[in-house]
Amino acid sequence: MSNEIPVKQVDPSPDPSGKGSKPETVELYASRKKIYVKEVKGLFQRIRTVSLMVLMSMYFLFVWLTLDGNPLIHFDLPAREFHLYGVTFYPKDFFLLSGMLIICAFGLFFITTLFGRVWCGYTCPQTVWTFIFMWVEERIEGSRNKRMKLDKAPNSKEKIFKKSAKHAVWLFIALMTGLTFVGYFYPIRELIADLFTFQANGWAYFWVAFFTIATYLNAGWMREQVCLYMCPYARFQSVMFDPNTRIVSYDPNRGEPRGGRRKDVKPEDVGLGDCIDCGQCVHVCPTGIDIRDGLQYECIGCALCIDACDEIMDKMNYPRGLIRYTTENELEGKPSKLLRPRTFGYGAVLTAMITAIIFVIATRVPAQMDALRDRGALFSFNGQGNIENSYTLKIANMSEVPQTFNLSVQGLDGIRILTQTQVTVDSGENRSLPTVVDVPPESIPQSNNEIIFHAQSETDASLKLETESRFVGPTR
Template sequence: MKFDIKEEDMIIKPYKTDGPIYIREQKGFFQKIRRYLSWVLMIAFIAIPFIPYDGKQAILLDVATQQFRIFGATFLPQDFMILAWIFMSGAFALFFVTNWLGRVWCGYICPQTVWMLLFTWVEHKTEGTRNQRIKLDKSAWSIGKVRKKAIKHSLWLAISLFTATSFMAYFIPVKVLYSEMFTLQWSGITSFWVFLFAFCTYGNAGFLREKMCTVACPYSRFQSVMFDKDTLVVTYDSVRGEHRGPRKRKDVPAKVGLGDCVDCNLCVDVCPAGIDIRNGLQYECINCGLCIDACNDTMNKFGYEKNLISYQSENQAEGKTTNPFRLKLLGYASLTALLLVTMVIWVFNRTPIEASVIRDRNALYRMNYEGLVENPYTLSIINKTQQTMSYHISLSGLDSAELKVPTRITIEGGQMDLVPVTVIADGYELTKKSTAIKFTIDALEDSSITITKDSYFYKN
C-alpha cells in the first residue's frame, strides 16, 4: 500500500514494541462482531463433544482405537485420504478469504486471537484499565498487587485447564473424561496431555500473545503473496489525516494547518499486535479493526467524518474501483469449490466396509484326503459403520469350487474380524497353476454395502 507519510513523522514518534503490550479496552462495531463471533466459536468448541448421535458421541477422534467417528460415519486409518482433502480445501479457502478480505481469519476467528483477547478481558477486569495496568506493573510489590496478580493468574489457569479438558473431549469419550476427572481417576497419559495443553494455552494466550502471530505463525510471513491492489485491508487515509497533531475540539483542521488525525494514539493503544497503522500496512497487522473503532470514536468526539482508518483496498485508497472478479480471487474460489465437491463425492462414494485377503505364504495350497486341492485364506473384514452388521461371503472365478466359510459373519460397528476361508477344487479340472478368483462380501442388512477382493487359487 502507498501512503504519503513524511519521514520526520515516523522518526519523531516511532512506536516501540519492546516489553509487554498493554491493550486498551475498546468498544465499537467491529469489536461487537468479534465478541459475538468469539462467543459462538467458544460455545461450539465446548459443546460439540456433548452432542449425541444414535446413542453415542457424535464427534469422537478416538486415537487409542484408531477410529474417528463423525455422526453416522466411522473413519479408519485407511480413510486418511479425507485429511488431504480437508487440508487442501482449507488452504485454498484461506487463500481465497485472504485475497478478498486480508487477514480476517487472524483478526476474528483464529483461536490464538480469540483466547488472547479473552485473557486480555480477564486482565482488564482484574487489574483495571490500560493505564492502571501499566501503573500496577511499575509499582512496588504490595498485598494489593499480589492479590490482583493472583486472581488474574488463577482465572487464566482455570480457563486454560477448562480449554484443555474441552479439547481432550474430542479424543476421549466425554462421559469417561469428565467422570474420571471428578473422581480423580485420570490415567497418566490423560493427565499429561491435559496439563500440556493447559500449559500451552496459558503461555500462548497469557504471555506470548502477539508474538505467536508475528514471530511463530508462518501465515503472517507469506500472506503478502496473496494480497493484490484489490485486497481489503485496514488502511489509514494519510491524505486526509496528515499532518497529524493535537488540537482543540472547536479548531477547524484546515485553519490550523492540520489533518483530521488528532494524534491521540488510541489506534496504537488498542492494537493487539502493538503496531501503528498510520505507518502503513505491516505484516503484523491482523486486520482486527480495533483501530477503526477507536479512531471512529475520536472522529465522533471532534465532529469529523468517520473512517479515517477503514477497510479498503489500495485501489480504493487511490480513488479507483475494486475489481471483485479478478483472476486470482476467482482462481482461489474455483479451486476451493472443486476440492470441496471432490471431498463430498469421495465421502459419499466411500464404501462402509474394508476387507483384505491374507495368504499363508508357507502353505499356498494343500491336498486333502480326497485328493482335492485346498487353498486357505484369511479375510480381514472391517465394519466401518457404527451399527452391528452381518455379512455373507461368496466366491466367483471357479465355478466348480467349494467355499468353506461361516454362512453368517457378524461384526460390531467400527470393529475388525479375521474370518478363515478355505477354497476346495479338483486340480485336474484346472489348466493353470494359478487361477484368478474373487471374494464378494455383502452386508445382509443393506444390499448396497458390498466389496469385492481379488486373489488367486494355486495348485501343484
Template sequence: MNQIPVKDVTPGKDNQTQSYDLYAKREHIYVKYYKGFFKNLRTGAGFVMLAMFFTFSWIQYDGRQAILFDLPNRQFHIFNVTFWPQDFMLLSWLLIILAFILFFVTVFAGRLWCGYACPQFVWTWFFIWAERITEGDRNKRMRLDKEPMSREKLLRKTAKHTLWAVIAILSAIAFVGYFTPIRELVPNILQLNLGPWELWWLGFLSVATYGNAGWLREQVCIYMCPYARFQSVMFDQDTLVISYDEARGEKRGKRKKDSDFRAEGLGDCIDCHACVNVCPVGIDIRDGLQYECVACGACIDACDEIMDKMSYPRGLVRYTTEHSLNGKPTKLLRPRLIGYFAAVIIMCGAFIYVLSNRVPIEFEAIRDRGALFNEVSGNLIQNVYTLKIANKEQVERVYRISVEGLEGLRLINEPEVRISAGELLDYPIRLQIDRNNLSQANSAITFTVETVDEPKVSATTESRFMGPTPGR
C-alpha cells in the same frame, strides 16, 4: 552488535535510519477497552468458537460421543461417519481444501482468519478480558504494574493468574475430551484417576494455553506463526486491508473540537493514539500496512469513536484497498481470486462426491502362505484364506461372503458373518474345487462381501487360487 537497520516510515517524519535491538526485551502491551462494530463482530465469532469447542465433546450420538478421535482404536468418529487410518487421504484432502479457502479469503480480505477466528487470538482476547475485570482498564493496569507490591496489587494479580489458570485448565480438559471420552475424563480427574497419557497432555496444554494467551500473546503471531510471513505474497492492490487514509489524516495534530483546523494546515487525525492503545499487537496503523497487523478491526472502532466525538466523517482508518486509497477503481473479480475460488469449488465438489460414495467396508483377502494348496478326499483341491473385514459403520452389520472366478469353486464356511460397529474381523475360510475344473496352476478369483440388508454396500478384492499343474 545484533542491530538491524530500520527505516522509519511514519508519515510526517523525516525518513531516517534507526537501530533496534534484535533481542530487545518484550514490552507488555496494555490493550484499552473499547466498543464498536468490529469488536461486536469479533466477540460474536469468538463466542461461537468457544461455545463449539467447550460443548461439542459433550454431544452424544447413537449412544456414544458424537465427535471422538479414538487414537487407541484408530477411529475418528464425527457424528454418523467413522474415519479409519485407510481414510488418511481424505483427511489430507480436507486440509488442502481448508488451506485453499484460507488463501482465497486472504486474497480477498487479508488476514480475516487471524483477526476473527484464529484460536491464538480468540484465547488472547479471552485472557485480556480476564485481565481487565481483575486489574482494571489500560491506565489502571499500567499504574498497578508501576506501583510497589501491596495487598491490593497482590490480590488483583492473584485473581488474574488464578482466572488465567482456570481458563487454561478448562481448555486443556475440553481439548483432551475429544481424544478421551469427556464423560469418562471429567470423573477421572475429580477422582485423581488419570493415566500417564491424559496427565501429560492435560499438563502440557494447560501450560501452553496459559503461556501463549497470557504471556506470549502477539509474540506467537509475530515470531512463531508462519502465516504472518507468507501472507503478504497473496496480497495485491485490490485486497481489502485495514489502512489509514494519509491524504485525509495528515498533517496530524491536537486541536479543539470546533477549531478551524484546516486553516492551521491539519488533517482529520488528532494524534490521540487511540488506534495504538487498542491494538493487540502494539502497532501504529498510521505507519502503513505491517506484517504484525492481524486485521482485527480494533483500530477502526477506536478511530470511528474519536471521529464521532469530533463530528468528523468516519473512515479515517477503514477496510479498503490500495487502489481505492489512490482514487482508482477496485477490481473485485480478478484472475487470482477467481482461480482460488474455482479450485475450492472443484475440490469441495470432488470431496463431497468421494465422501458420499465412500464404501463403509474395508476388505482384504490374505492367502495362507503355509501351503500352496491341499489335496482332500474326493479329488478336491483346497486353499485357505483369512478375510479381514472391517465394519466402518457405527451399527452392527451382517455380511454375506461370495467368491467367483472359477467354475465349481465352493466356499466351505458359513457365508454370513455378524460384525459389530467399528470391529475388524479376521475370518478364516476354505475354498475347494474339483481338480478337473482347474485349467492352470494359478487362477485369479474375486471375493465379494456385501451387507445382507443393503446389498448396494459391498466391497471386492482379488486373490489367487493355487493348484497342481494340469496333467499331474
C-alpha cells in the same frame, strides 16, 4: 556473550570538537514492552464478540455431545478410530485428512487474497483466547490507565488481591481449555471422573497439564509475541497480498498532515488533515503498532483501530473511514477489483478439493474386504477329488453397528466355500477369517484363474462387498 556491538558514526562532516566521533552502543535484542490495550466498542468489536462466543460455545460444548451413545467428536488413538459427526474414519482414510488440510490451506489463501488477515483477527485460537484473557484483565484490574497505574504502584493488599484474582481466573480458563482438548481424545465424562479419582493414566494428567500451561502462557503472558515471532503466517502473508487486497489501512490523503485542534475547528482552516493525532488507534492495537505507518506484518486485521478512529471522528463531527478496510488501489484513487486471476485460481482449487472430498465421503463404503491367498501351498486335493485353495478373508467394519455378512465365491463352475460362510463383525473390528475354497478339476480351464469373493450384509441390505483373488490349479 554480549548482545551489544559498538556502532561508529561515519558522517563525512567534520567533528567541530576535533575529537572524532564516539562509538555508540546499540542493543541487538530489545526486551519486550508490555502492551496495555484499551477497551473499545464498535461494529468490528461486536462482530468479534459474536464470533468469539460462537467458537467458544462450539469448542466447549461439542466435547459433551453424543450420537447414538457415542461422542460426537472422538479421536480414539489407541483404537486408531476417528469419530466425526456419526462417521468413523481409520488410518487408511488418512488421504481424507490430507485433503481436508489442503482445503483449509487454500481456504485461508483464498480469504487472504480478498480480505487480508481476517482469520487472525476474528477466528485464530491465539486471538480468541488472548481476547478472553484481556477481557478478564479489564474486568478485574480496570481500564488501560488503571492497569498502567496498578503495575507501577508498589505492592499493596489491593494490588496483590487483583493480580491474584486475575491469574486465578486465567488458570481456571486454561484448565478448562486443557480438559476440553484432552476430552476430544479421552471421552470427557470418563476423563473428569478418572482424573479426580486418580484412575487416569499418567499421559492424561500430562496432557491436561501441558495444554493448561500452554494456554496460560500463550494467552496471558506471550500474547502478541506469538503472532509476531512464532506464527509463520505473519511472515508469508504478504506473498498473497496485491493492490486489490482489502486490508485495514489508514488514508494518508485524508489524514495528513496530522495535528491537534479544538472540536469546533475545521481541518482546512488550520491546514491539517482529519487525523488529530490522538493515538487511540495505537492504544487499542493488541500488537502495539501504529497503523498510520502503513502495511506491517504485525497487523492481525482485528480492526479495533477502525472502531477507535470512527469513535473519534464522530466526536469531531468528521466523516468516518479515516481508517478502514480498503485496498491500495482505492487509496491511490484507482479502481479496485474483487475478483482477479489469483482469486479465481485459489477458488477453483478450493472448489475442486471440496467437491472431491464430498464425493469420496458420500460414496464411501462403511466396510471393506480383502482376500489374501495362502502362498505356503499352491493347491491340494481333498477327499472328494476337488482342488482346494486356502485364503484369509479380512473384513473391516467401519460402520457404527455390528454387521453380519453371508459369504460366497464366484468365477468358476462348481466353486464353493468349505469353511464358515457367515461371519459377524463388530463396529470398528477388523476380522480375519481363514477360508478354504474347492473346485472340481474339470471346471479349471487354466492353472491361474480369477475368482471373486462376495459378502452380503444381513444388517444392511445395501451393503455389498466384493474382492478379487486367484485360484491356482494344476498345469494343463
